[in-house]
Amino acid sequence: MSTTSNPYRGFRYPAEIINQAVWLYHYFSLSLREVELILAARGIVVSYETIREWSLRFGRTYANSLKRRRPRPGDKWFLDEVFVRIRGKLHYLWRAVDQQGNVLDVLVQSRRNKTAAKRFFRKLLKGLYYVPRVIVTDKLxxxxxxxxxxLPGIEHRQSRYLNNRCEVSHQPTRRRECHMRRFKSVRQAQQFLATHTRIHNHFQLRRHRLTASEHRAARDHAFVAWRDATGTALIG
Structure with a gap:
């Protein structure tokens, strides 16, 4: 978030409530009405339509801020694509993760041919500014x-099973797609998933690899980074 101005100026609700609502909506598989109910239980009366506006206005900004603050991703990329139906038409969600499971980028496209793959590669390289040591894909x-x-000269491993890391990364998206009763347009799907993926991934801490104390420390660090990314750490 910008430190030169207050992006929450003029809003009725404080920044802490706004970013809490956006966090609840994008990290958990909750509908807008369910987020409204959770806030109401805490004495915060706000409509689900307002929460939708907050998500659209601030969600992408939060996601981009988290992306700028993340450590440099790994040098081993796992790529995969799954189908999504948008208004009854088949589309494909392309996703890339590194060896730590960090999502590098997502892209919704109507095809999964060579042109679509090239477009996704270019999007990845433009956002990361470096090339990987190896890429792992299925046999497409x-x-x-x-x-x-x-990416000439880069090692390329193709296997049906080596790509499980990326396939597992699709699961939160599948849950949200079902909960939202599918996406309404390509633009809406791309906008939502680019935000949801970044926020959800930020709080995925690989708990099975951490001790209890390590997990608490990692969780605290994630929330500190979240407050910094949303600008609430700078607003008194």
């Missing part, structure tokens, strides 16, 4: 064809 031929042009 589009990856191999695009890789030859965009």
């Amino acid at each position: 031929g589009s990856y191999r064809a695009a890789k030859r042009e965009i």
Whole structure:
């Protein structure tokens, strides 16, 4: 968030309530009405339509701020694509994660051919400003064809099973897609998933690999970074 101005100026509710609502909506599989109910239980009366506006106005800003603050991702990329139905038409959600499970980027496209794979590679490289040591994909031929042009010389491993890390990363999206009764448009899907993925991934702490004290410390650090990214740490 910008330190030169207050992005929450003019809003009826304080920044802490706004970012709490956005966090609840994007991290948990909750509907807007369910977030409204949770806030109401805490004595905060706000409509679900207002929460929707907050999510649209601030969600992407929060996500981009978290992206700028993250450590440099790993050098081993796992890529995968799954189908999503938008108004009855088949589309594909392309996703890339590193060896730590950190989501690098997502892109919704109507095809999964060579052109679509090249577009996703370019989006990844533009956002990360470095090339990986190795990429891991399934056996879709589009990856191999695009890789030859965009990432020549980079090791490419293709296997049905080596790509499980990225396939597992799709699960939160599947839950949200079902809860939202599918997406209404490509633009809405891309906008929501770019925000949801970044916020959800920020709080995915790989608890099974941490001791209880390590997990509490990592969780505290995640919330400190969240407050910094949302600008609430700077607002007294």
